[in-house]
Amino acid sequence: MEEFKNKNPFKTPERYFENFNGQLLDKLSEEPSVVPKNEGFKVPENYFDGLYANVRQKLPREQPKVISLGSYRKYWYAAASIAAIVLFFIGVKWNATDEIGFDDLAISDIEAYFNESDMDLNTLDIAEIVSFEDLEIDDVMTTSIGEDQILEYLDNHVDNIEELRYDTDEY
Amino acid sequence: MIAEETLVSQLQQKSTEAAAFEILVDTYKERLYWHIRRIVLNHDDADDVLQNTFIKVFNNISKFKGESKLYSWMYRIATNEALTFLKKASKRMSISDGELQDRLIGNLEADPYFEGDEIQLQLQKAIATLPEKQKLVFNMKYFEEFKYEEISEILGTSVGALKASYHLAIKKIEAFLKD
CATH class of the missing domain: 1.10.1740.10 (RNA polymerase sigma factor, region 2, helix turn helix motif)
Structure with a gap:
């Protein structure tokens, strides 16, 4: 009898147990009778017929073909030369002023950008960009905390405030 | 085609x-x-x-x-x-x-x-109670009649997880509508 015990003559189809959970869920999720198939949504008449034209209108237009200036070429060169000279002087004057940099952006504009953009930054993302050493408490808090408030908090939440005292040598 | x-x-x-x-x-x-x-x-x-x-x-x-x-x-x-x-x-x-x-x-x-009538309005309310992923899976499977493999390619979720999501969604919607 012992020899029969260790030999199982039955087999299962390939990957039967791997697929079992999925097949069970399929059976359990068979079409429910109480959920209607019609949702009640409808669309305006001929809506789909006009869709392509509406989308097409919003696509970037092709660049118009360049028409050769032909006999006007010499006038074109003269006009271009004058324009280049004028632009050169304007450019010299323009460059005399400071270039616009990051510092010129208003804080409110930067805040508005972060608020209105869908960047979905979470604390983990921020932590990956900014190292802990570079962070100051003021970077994450809009109102500053006074020393009195910190002491009051510690007083209320730490059993023995004296234990928190340390000398820099301890590090 | x-x-x-x-x-x-x-x-x-x-x-x-x-x-x-x-x-x-x-x-x-x-x-x-x-x-x-x-x-x-x-x-x-x-x-x-x-x-x-x-x-x-x-x-x-x-x-x-x-x-x-x-x-x-x-x-x-x-x-x-x-x-x-x-x-x-x-x-x-x-x-x-x-x-x-x-x-x-x-x-x-x-x-x-x-x-839609009252039942269809209730159905929308029931769907609204589902988490985002379950909602998508339910709509794609029940109304759009996608295969799980197709939903998996679109949503980037395994077929097994999709089946579980769909099952949960159906149960929640049925319970909501029966109430």
């Missing part, structure tokens, strides 16, 4: 892109519309999102490398566009996603493009 590879190749060439794009829009407009409409509920919003979806497809078709099927790539764009649309709407109105869903369902009763 034109083969997908042929359509993609025509879309990626300047000389054939316009004609191919018209075929693409005609082929997918209704399916994508209903997919989006089930997320945003309102026709005008669905129209905006659908048009943006096609514009994004047109502008990015040169980057499409054929690593996934064209339809699943377009469904991904449509899903992202619809969900982003809702997120922006709730942010603009300074309300939570749940509150926005309540408002959208509340508006259905006065919507000229919704002719």
Whole structure:
């Protein structure tokens, strides 16, 4: 009898147990009778017929073909030369002023950008960009905390405030 | 019907892109519309999102490398566009996603493009109680009749997880409607 015990003559189809959970869920999720198939949504008449034209209108237009200036070429060169000279002087004057940099952006504009953009930054993302050493408490808090408030908090939440005292040598 | 590879190749060439794009829009407009409409509920919003979806497809078709099927790539764009649309709407109105869903369902009763009765209104309320992923899976399986393998390619979730999500969604909706 012992020899029969260790030999199982039955087999299962390939990957039967791997697929079992999925097949069970399929059976359990068979079409429910109480959920209607019609949702009640409808669309305006001929809506789909006009869709392509509406989308097409919003696509970037092709660049118009360049028409050769032909006999006007010499006038074109003269006009271009004058324009280049004028632009050169304007450019010299323009460059005399400071270039616009990051510092010129208003804080409110930067805040508005972060608020209105869908960047979905979470604390983990921020932590990956900014190292802990570079962070100051003021970077994450809009109102500053006074020393009195910190002491009051510690007083209320730490059993023995004296234990928190340390000398820099301890590090 | 034109083969997908042929359509993609025509879309990626300047000389054939316009004609191919018209075929693409005609082929997918209704399916994508209903997919989006089930997320945003309102026709005008669905129209905006659908048009943006096609514009994004047109502008990015040169980057499409054929690593996934064209339809699943377009469904991904449509899903992202619809969900982003809702997120922006709730942010603009300074309300939570749940509150926005309540408002959208509340508006259905006065919507000229919704002719559902009380049961269909209850169904929308039931769907609104589901988490985002379950909602998508339920709509795609129950109404759009996708296979799990297709949903898996679009949403990037394993078939096993999708089956579990769908089962949970069905149970919750049934319980809601029976109450």
